[in-house]
Amino acid sequence: MAEDSDAEKKHDPTRERLKRAREQGQIRRSNDLPKAAMTLGLVLVVFVSGGVMSGMASDWLAASLAAAGAMDPGQAYGLDMEFAAVLSIFLLATGALAFIAGLGSGGWMMSFMLLMPKLERVDPAKSWGQIFSVSNLIEVGKSALKILVIGSAGWIAYAGQKQDLLALAGRQYVSLATLGGPALHVILGAAGGALVLAVADVGVQAWLNRRSLKMTDKEVRDETKQSEGDPHVRARRRALMRRAARARQIQQVKTATMVVTNPTHFAVAVRYRRGKDGVPSVVAKGVDLTAAPILEQARIHGVPLVEAPVLARALHAQVQVGRPIPHHLYRAVAEVLAYVWRLDAWRAQGGEKPERPRVEGALDPPGAADPEAGAPAG
Secondary structure, eight states: OOTTOOTTOOBOOOHHHHHHHHHTTOOOOOSHHHHHHHHHHHHHHHHHHHHHHHHHHHHHHHHHHHTTTSOOHHHHHHHHHHHHHHHHHHHHHHHHHHHHHHHHHHOOOOOSGGGSOOGGGGOHHHHHHHHTSHHHHHHHHHHHHHHHHHHHHHHHHHHHHHHHHHHGGGOSOOOHHHHHHHHHHHHHHHHHHHHHHHHHHHHHHHHHHHHHTOBOHHHHHHHHHHHHOOHHHHHHHHHHHHHHHHHHHHHHHTTOSEEEESSSSEEEEEEOOTTTOSSOEEEEEEEGGGHHHHHHHHHHTTOOEEEOHHHHHHHHHHOOTTSBOOGGGHHHHHHHHHHHHHHHHHHHHOSSOOOOOOOOSOOOOTTOOOTTTTOOOO
């Protein structure tokens, strides 16, 4: 199958897919950029340091000819080092340009995954499909475009140096320096055209790379499952977290001062220790099935149960576990707390049993909308 025939791959690659592809060495680099950069760079090196290098080469050649036949090993070694110094300029420049251009075309990457044997690389069906792939067609077009652009740039540079080159025909002796100037201008023009194409090729290779890494609907779903986890596992994890949170709440019931009930549907454990707590706070709450363990723990640890349906519903709806009660509930909670303390005193000293407070009326927070406000009369 051709590389571009998979219509199902319609999603851009995810960040994880790009990262994994890079770790496996699946990136596209522009081969033209290092070549063009090296050619252009070496031409510039010759322009800048050509005189110095030619002088060093001339000195080396003169010394070598002068000592021919009578050179001892020490002199030979010294001349070899001089020649190596001349070549090192080209070698260092070539290596540096190749390294920098490689980074510019794909960044730093070291992966041994490409060395691993893969049977699909020798699959005739896949290889035949790649021959007519989009990337191969682009490479063919690039080859034709290289000839056109580099040839045109070289011709333009030659046209600018044409008179100087024709003037050399009338000279009896032509030195390398005299011929090298116009020739280097022509080479520089052609290399400049190649560099322009190479920079454009970097973008083309990046587009081809992202295109080859496009994902199907199934791949996106699988990627999401891997990164976020299976939905069933996530639901199970959330259930376990809720169960653990409820267990922590149940453990806090024994520290409560009282449990306000509905009497069975709602249960809210409130803690207030005189001299230690600034304001009362809710340490546990539940409704229906989650209220039963709170009531059970309260009975086990002797925490008073106070039936106050309106207050129980208000506390359950308006106060989160671990948070202090809001200002508008101070009065109602204070009445129930006072009743609990009077009840403790009655149990210890006897006398007349205190009457349970009647918490009635609306306990909505300030600014809450009145459901009957604005209702049409009659």
